[in-house]
Amino acid sequence: MKNKSASPLDSPEAAALLRDPTALRGLLQSPETKQLLSLLQKQGDLNTAAKEAKGGDISRLKAMLNQVSQSAQGGQVLSDLEQRLGK
Helix, strand or coil, X not given: CCCCCCCHHHCHHHHHHHCCHHHHHHHHCCHHHHHHXXXXXXXXXXXXXXXXXXXXXXXXXXXXXXXXXXXXXXXXXXXXXXXXXXX
16 A cells, blocks of 8 residues: 555555456455454444445445554554555
8 A cells, every 4th residue: 555544445556446347256255355454343333334335435444454554463454455456
């Protein structure tokens, strides 16, 4: 992440990934994604955050992701995901 205060959910890379089903499927099955989901679940109700995001309100999911990124483990997982995406 170049700008630590910006959410990766707002990036052009995230938008491009959502348009590529094969790449998205590979990312969702990665060990890094599984680790990230585990960390996010520890932050609160991930299912509710995901439903809200699907409806257009990403504020809860962004807050959870920001909280995870503040921890050493979360920061490492996000860094690993960025490497996987070729950033």
